[in-house]
Amino acid sequence: MTQLRVDASDIRALGAALLGVADDLAAVPMRAGAGEGLPPGRARGALDAVLGNWLQVRHESARAVAALGQAAVDAGAAYLRVEDETVQSLVTTKEGS
Amino acid sequence: MxxxxxxxxxxxxxxxxxxxxxxxxxxxxxxxxxxxxxxxxxxxxxxxxxxxxxxxxxxxxxxxxxxxxxxxxxxxxxxxxxxxxxxxxxxxxxxxxxxxxxxxxxxxxxxxxxxxxxxxxxxxxxxxxxxxxxxxxxxxxxxxxxxxxxxxxxxxxxxxxxSHDELTDSWQYTALHTAQREGARVSAVGMAPTPWTKAVGAIAGGISTAAMVADKVIYGEGSWRQIGGNAALSAVGSGGRALTYAARAGVPALGPAERLGLGSRLVRGAQAETRDKLTAWRPSSHVGPAGPGVTVPRAGRHARRPNPLSDTTIVRWGQQANRRGSAALVAGRDVAVKTVEQRYLVDYRLALRAGPEAQKLLYAGWGVQSALKTSEAVGRVRAWRTVRDDDPS
Structure with a gap:
């Protein structure tokens, strides 16, 4: 099995990417406008359904992805802080000895 | 040209x-x-x-x-x-x-x-x-x-x-959002400066707000702050009833159903809910029941109200009792059936005849009523009616 080593900055970057996805989900256009070039007809209404009839899942997913993203950002930052503090404490111990 | x-x-x-x-x-x-x-x-x-x-x-x-x-x-x-x-x-x-x-x-x-x-x-x-x-x-x-x-x-x-897959919104969810949007639109009727239109506008605003409450309670969407800031608070309790009135508007017990748009349905639902509140204000024959030989206009602000439930024939189902069963079970079941009939089936049958939009309104009405009960039970609506915003979201 392939093994990947993921460091703290990767986790934080993953979190930022997931937060971006959550924003995208919240901003998905819900209706076909005149900009889509469709003439008036059934297809325009049907495109509205494709774009907009998943409001509930969209809200839930945006919330879930945002929570995951925030968790990853927090975890990444925490790992980095712990690493920094560990390095600092080692440096301090070495200088003091 | x-x-x-x-x-x-x-x-x-x-x-x-x-x-x-x-x-x-x-x-x-x-x-x-x-x-x-x-x-x-x-x-x-x-x-x-x-x-x-x-x-x-x-x-x-x-x-x-x-x-x-x-x-x-x-x-x-x-x-x-x-x-x-x-x-x-x-x-x-x-x-x-x-x-x-x-x-x-x-x-x-x-x-x-x-x-x-x-x-x-x-x-x-x-x-x-x-x-x-x-x-x-x-x-x-x-x-x-x-x-x-x-x-x-x-x-x-x-x-x-x-567009029909596992992502598709449920009917009740769609209905609640439709009720929010259309209720807000119809509430503009209240801009006209008469007691009658103001009352209808308030009820329609209540429909919209009640649907927002249901949305918050059932699906956790929106915020109590937004709901609490709505001007139509006093009519919220009427919103669910007005939606069920709207669902069965224009459907007589016998005969063909009228073709009504969503806005007209909501106006009629609000009118029916408003009726009792306006007994003191009847300056003309526009508001009030039709007498013998009086033709009631069917559109606009002079629209006829939906028929009261008392005019509707309730068709019993489940009456063929299993006579070998115990009398107590039969009686209990009959009571349960009658309760369901009175509470839901009559409205459901009328809404079925009125078409898909009316069914959506009925689902929204049921959702609103159950959500308000749930919210009342946990005290959130009571708290929010006194405009105590307990949710920072």
Whole structure:
């Protein structure tokens, strides 16, 4: 099995990417406008359904992805802080000895 | 000005929309792979394992969306091609039609004005040829219109098929959002400065706010702050009842149901709910029950109210009791059936006859009523009615 080593900055970057996805989900256009070039007809209404009839899942997913993203950002930052503090404490111990 | 014109629309933009959807579908597909990778990976930390456990819902949604967008992109590309052909044909036909009409306008006074019989016959033949050209152009334009409509129907069928999947909102959810939107729209009736329209406007505003409450209670969407800030607070308790009135508006116990738009239904629902509140204000025959021989207008602010429930025949079901069963069980079941009938089935049957929009309103009404009860039970609505905003969201 392939093994990947993921460091703290990767986790934080993953979190930022997931937060971006959550924003995208919240901003998905819900209706076909005149900009889509469709003439008036059934297809325009049907495109509205494709774009907009998943409001509930969209809200839930945006919330879930945002929570995951925030968790990853927090975890990444925490790992980095712990690493920094560990390095600092080692440096301090070495200088003091 | 020509009677025929090029069909409106832009096939290039339709292709662009299709490409945007296809690109979004591909991105979502890639994201699905990433999410599945995160979920399936063996994590070497407890936090990572917890994180992976929570990456369960999103990839399912992304995958379904990728499929949906991919199908929509295919349908739109095919539609754009067919529409481009129909549009070009319509433009060409409209041009030919214009030219034939202009020429015929010039030729018409000349036909019969020629002194020479040979010249007269020649002009007659020329006129007839241009008349045929006009007819041909017209036929070609209508053929283009037919092609467009067929392409539109094909595309709509494909898009409708693509939009029915696990992502599709439930009826009740759609109904609540419809009630919010339309209730807010109908509440504008209250802008008119009469007690009657103000009362209807307040009830309609209450419908919208009540639907927001239900949305918050059932689905956790929106915020109590937003709901608490709504001006139609006092009518919220009426909102659910007004929705069920609206659902059965225009459906007599016997006879055909009236065709009513969503706005008219909500106005009638608000009127029915308002009726008891306006007994002190009846300056004209516009408001009040119809007497013998009085014709009640059916639209606008003079719309007839829905028939009261007492006029409706309740058809019992489940009355064929199992006589071998115990009397107590039968009695208990009858009571339960009657309760369900009185509470739900009569409304449901009337709404079924009134059509899909009425059914949506009824579902919204039920959702609102149950949500308000739930909220009352936990004290949130009571707290919020006193405009104590306990939710910072």
């Amino acid at each position: 020509s009677a025929l014109a090029k069909l409106p629309g832009d096939p290039g933009l339709i292709h662009e929309t299709a490409e945007a959807l296809a690109a979004a579908g591909e991105q979502l597909g890639a994201l699905t792979d990433v999410c599945y990778g995160l979920r399936e990976a063996t994590w070497d930390s407890p936090a990572g394992q917890q994180f992976a456990a929570r990456v369960a819902g999103p990839p399912r949604v992304f995958s379904a969306l990728a499929r949906r967008y991919g199908l929509a992109a295919q349908a739109l590309h095919a539609y754009a091609d067919a529409f481009a052909a129909a549009q070009a044909r319509s433009a060409h036909a409209a041009e030919r039609f214009d030219r034939a009409c202009d020429t015929l306008a010039v030729l018409a006074p000349q036909v019969g004005a020629a002194a020479d019989p040979f010249e007269g016959a020649r002009r007659q033949a020329q006129y007839a040829a241009w008349d045929r050209a006009r007819t041909d152009a017209e036929s070609s334009w209508y053929a283009a219109l037919h092609e467009y409509r067929a392409a539109d129907a094909r595309c709509a069928a494909l898009l409708e098929a693509a």
